[in-house]
Amino acid sequence: MISGSAAIVGVGETEFSKDSGRSELHLAAEAVRAALTDAGLAPTDVDGLVTFTMDSTAEVALAREIGAGELRFFSQVGYGGGAACATVQQAALAISAGVARVVVCYRALNERSGRRFGRVSRDVSSAPTSSGVDNGWHYPMGLGTPAATVAMVARRYQHVFGATGEDFGRVAVAARRHAATNPRAWFFDRPITLADHQASRWIAEPLRLLDCCQESDGAVAVVVAGVERAADLRQTPAVITAAAQGSGADQYVMTSYYRDNLTGLPELGVVGRQLWQQSGLVPDDVRVAVLYDHFTPYVLMQLEELGFCPPGEARHFIADGAIELGGRLPVNPHGGQLGEAYIHGMNGIVEAVRQVRGSSVNQVAGAGPVLVTAGTGVPTSGLLLASSGRGWVGR
Template identity: 65%
Template sequence: MEQLRDKAAIVGIGQTEFSKNSGRSELRLAIEAVKAAIADAGLRPEDVDGLTTYTSDSSQEIDLARALGLGPLTFFSRVGYGGGAACAVVQQAALAVAAGVAKTVVIYRAINARSGRRYGAGRRSHSASADGFDSVMSWIAPYGLFTPAGWVAPFARRYMHEFGATSEDFGRVSVVGRKHAARNPDAWFYDRPITLAEHQASPWIVEPLHLLDCCQESDGGVAIVVTGAERARELTDRPVMIRAVAQGAAADQHMMTSYYRPDEQMVELPEMALVARQLYAAASLGPEDIQAAIIYDHFTPLVLPQLEAFGFCGRGEAKDFIRDGHLELDGRLPTNTNGGQLGEAYIHGMNGVLEAVRQIRGSSCNQLAEVEHVLVTAGTGVPTSGLIVGRDG
């Protein structure tokens, strides 16, 4: 995807408040977030001619367009696999802009994941006419694997067995996320850090996952405006360039633990490694060129193999990388500076893209010095995606 490098840029971001009970529909949340993003870009609703979101988003494009007074739509698309779409929707927008299919594309995601459908509940009921997902689930549901936490737990246990990682190693991810969230006024856990002892004392959900290994269920909406690079420079003196973006699904992919892969891959994320190879090649960058990362943290154990897949440490070494403090603001790779999904909110990873934009703009609540490139990853254990954004010039 070298052809996409710096062809498109992010010029606007918007969000609602993040809560546990928004008190309004997901469509209303989407409208508020998109309106804010368009205003942030210095554009008008009628300037927007493209929309993209997740297949799981409940807000129809035409309803959003009608409510906001958007221009005629020449492009609209959706990406599947839940949080795996978090960066793929940026790819959709960049592809549309680079191909000239649309001039201005808005990405949106709005969910009532706490007050509405509880995303942590998984799927327990099955209709008489099962869809494809239910058919696949029928092979694992009899073993009690109903929920995302249940799907991740076997991977986490195998990783611990192979590399000597401990529950405390997973807990350090949560502690850092909450530490960063405590300084973020928009975060649900603002001013509420935790200690490793508190992590260890939190209830078991599915061993080896404690409650504080699991991300939040949140209500909220976020939106992003993407346009061509030249137009972006006319709109702002600090466009956030889409340096590289990629998708990846690996052999024998499953949801969310790929149970049938060879033993050596049972502690890896081959789909994330595929995304990493594409991103680095497309951007002509390597791990040494990344100053910060927004790592998808729906469950803490899956942060570790992501660090390894992107080359920030060797196979099985992520626990040591984290123990040495490298995810901290003064570490080698400051991670989830907004608090991530553990500390800020769970908006299916899209709020992480907003934080990457803020770091490049220089407006983060935990702003880092001399940030040139930020990596963003999407959902793990599923077909996924990744993104590198950077400064112009």
């Protein structure tokens, strides 16, 4: 039973920028050291490391850099940003199985000054792997950016449910409103209006520039330990109430175009059902949701897939500001990847931990659990975090 066995006990971040001026390894080491300091642990306490297959820093390189000793658990999770919450799940599984005691999950990337994911990648399309073959069904045809692959789904979603570009825009407006009061956010003090969104240039119709998350340099690390160990540490633990991965039927990476419908995120449905089942919670219990926001339409679809509203109803759900601070379900109080930074979803986990600790700059009152999701349109993952003894034990 994964629920309640482990907790996030430390978080660390570098600054979020457009040009970090240092290597990804350097960024990773910095974030991990910061997370260990936050937890009150030493590098030699670390016996497990988990990252993304897309990360350029191998576990052993990071272990050398921070001065960790022997490692007993190391793992990498695939599918781009879909890995974010799954790194924490890996850590919790390793801890609950007794193979590791302190596991650090990390992600470091110079995504703006280095390799930019928004560009068309020849490497990705020519890899001699099953994924490379999959990419051969759309890259050569001119569909080769994340925005364009999402736009294909967004267009169908609009067609079937009557959602508009303005409905997408409200997600961006909420994110930028939240980022505007978060000094760590790239878009600190720079809110936008719906008119700004509507005036922004087309990227891949029906997506505009302000439907797309930013590109960032930076690193994030979180430290996971067993709940007994957590109780003795410096910070209020963010207990891992539920942690799940999900892949749907007929799954592709960004291009699951061959299913009956093109209006949902079934892989996230797999995650959501597990989160509710593991925790015994229901959507109404959630105090704050940190939803992966690389592109605005997928935030609407996540609300539906997770059960916050019925399919096709998200545009009505958010119309009255429900996802903004003070609304029924504040989403991404840190500003998300649209407003704070694009650290492949890992900065969202940090925000969720801060919400559990009560230390966010945009703190949402209450004691209920915090939901976090990872990259959508790909095999993905999710977490429910809560403070010890509250949110999950109560039911």
